[in-house]
Amino acid sequence: MSQTILKIHSDDNVWVALQDIAAGTSLTCDGETVTAIQKIAAKHKVAGRTLPKDTPVIMYGVLVGIANEDIAAGDLITTKNIRHASGQFAVQEERRTQWAAPDVTPWKNRSFMGYHRADGRVGTGNYWVIIPLVFCENRNVQLLHEVLTKELGYKKYNAYETMLQQLLQGFKENGGTADPAAAADKNTVTLNTRAFPNVDGIKLLTHTLGCGGTKQDARTLCGLLAGYITHPNVAGATVLSLGCQNAQIDMLKEEIENRVPGFDRTVIYLEQQKIGSEKELMSQALQQTFEGLAKANTMQRQPAPLSKLCIGMECGGSDGFSGISANPAVGRVSDMLVALGGSVILSEFPELCGVEQELSDRCVNTDLAARYLQLMRDYASRAEAVGSGFDSNPSAGNIRDGLITDAIKSAGAAKKGGSSPVTDVIDYPGWVQHPGLALLCTPGSDVESTTAEVGAGANVVLFTTGLGTPTGNPVTPVIKLSTNSILADKMKDIIDLDTGTIINGEESINEVANRILELVINTASGHYTAKAQLLEQDDFIPWKRGVSL
Incomplete structure (x- = not known):
């Protein structure tokens, strides 16, 4: 390391240890020298000067605490000898918006390959999302997700499955346990048979909300979900609703319209209490989602x-x-x-x-x-x-x-x-x-x-x-x-x-x-x-x- 101790701001009265410091080590910052009274572990703070009780503790040039007791120069800063404190604040008429913008000349003509959306934003991915409007539908969206990812080539098999298979085989053969080391270093493997190669994944957004909270909770949830449905990384969505919860389909549609007026990507809305049986709900969800995925697959990355x-x-x-x-x-x-x-x-x-x-x-x-x-x-x-x-x-x-x-x-x-x-x-x-x-x-x-x-x-x-x-x-x-x-x-x-x-x-x-x-x-x-x-x-x-x- 190039140095042992760091004083971040000229006004700071505590310094940062960049490596473990032994007791008795002489420490110098900006012409100030102290001796470490005890071991100072890397990442921890040391008093750069004597701090009498109730002295403000300054770091990054701002107030970060108050001394609970007299702290000697070179002593370790702990939760015992200082307590949290922060500065006062108020709206000032003077704006400090002048800044030294970095030179970005080397980056000005650079681009990335993304998915261009009709609203002008660009995605770094192209995902389909499956969303429950209420936690009662978590099981159904999980089932839908499991079927789609497995059958469309998105399921990943990993080393832990192989390890478990070896353990089970050893148990069956001799009552012992097989050595899983051979599988332990294997990386996660993705099947290469994705039906829709331009769809990066099928994701589910399960949660515990939508029903028993306040109306404000329901509106907030719909706002967040609308943010994901309209997100530039999302090609389309399947939304499952029970029907009787606070977070209603119409509320979600309002939040989507607020974010992207005239939103044009595919969103499938299905309400279980209107449709009836689980089989009918899942049949419609599978068919319509499959069609949506096929459409999403037509998207390609562009500069x-x-x-x-x-x-x-x-x-x-x-x-x-x-x-x-x-x-x-x-x-x-x-x-x-x-x-x-x-x-x-x-x-x-x-x-x-x-x-x-x-x-x-x-x-x-x-x-x-x-x-x-x-x-x-x-x-x-x-x-x-x-x-x-x-x-x-x-x-x-x-x-x-x-x-x-x-x-x-x-x-x-x-x-x-x-x-x-x-x-x-x-x-x-x-x-x-x-x-x-x-x-x-x-x-x-x-x-x-x-x-x-x-x-x-x-x-x-x-x-x-x-x-x-x-x-x-x-x-x-x-x-x-x-x-x-x-x-x-x-x-x-x-x-x-x-x-x-x-x-x-x-x-x-x-x-x-x-x-x-x-x-x-x-x-x-x-x-x-x-x-x-x-x-x-x-x-x-x-x-x-x-x-x-």
Whole structure:
């Protein structure tokens, strides 16, 4: 490594350990020298100066905590000696929308191979989705999905099936167990007999909603599902309704029309209580879906400018390196795409706590700034009303790997949004309607937030992780970026690109960002398959904001 310790911002009074530091080690940053009082594990923070009790703790140049006790220079920062704190915020008349746009000359004439839709958007995939309007139909959509994927050549057979077959064979032959090692290294194999080669997959979006919640819950669910049906990566959809639930077919159609007036892709609506028997329902679903798939198969990839990319920025299983490697690199990609006329989504509002002033100042007008700050206040109030708050956001894994307070976590997470102006603020389950950087109100939960970003139109998701998570999405490729090289080596099956080279001093943030954008283009063109797609990590969890009745 090129260095042992890092001071991120000139105003910071805590530093980040880039590798394990032994007690007694002399540490120097910007002319300041301290001695490590105890062992400082990599990713954790050390006091860069003496911090008397109640002193503000500053990192990334912002308030991230308050000292609970006197902290000596060189001491380890822990959940015991500091507590969460974040700065005040308000709408300012002065807009800070001037930014140093990156030079994107090498990328201006680049394109990706995508599926062009009538509404002007371009998909990075061509999927058919099967959707229940209410959880009562989950079993039917699962049955429909099973039949279609198996008979049309989409079912994957993997090493674990072979391992189990060997174990069963050994048990039958001699009462023992066969050695599964021969099968353990085999990759997942896809059948090569797909009936519709231009349809990338048949995906189902099962959930637990649609009936017993509030009317607002039903409308929100329909809005999210409409986002998937109209998504540029989706060729068509089969929707199964029971009939008596709150989330009605007409409500879904209204939400589709709101998003794409005159929507022209195939959507099949079937209501079980009108049709009658399961056999009749499934017969109609199979026949009509087969016809829809045949139509979808006529679509082919065509060149599209990079301005047609809409990238969702996500993080999960974050660690103490997230804010200095993967997230800033992704933020650079965000700025590059905005400069190219594309769209970027930054979500996870609980993980923007402490940077509200900066983001609101970057909004292109005061109305957007006020909208963003009101959404943050409302969200925080709802959390506090049930005895929680943003300070409860860091997980056990986050804390173990150096993210001691929510404000520390948030200051690093916000780096995914780069430095461009904020052109839109979207409440869930809204959708992207303008190029540039949009803030989307979602929870910090990985899958709920990724689900929402895709529903808002993200046709690629960049997902940074320091601890490792297999999260994916049914219709949009989720590219996994490790914050450190140890994780990339340990979990090769889920990591697509390692940004730990920034920590190791091997590459700059700009160099890694260029590699990320190149990978995005290859993925969007269908030339590279993200690890989450290979694993069929098709996570879909709607955010339920209301209460059940």
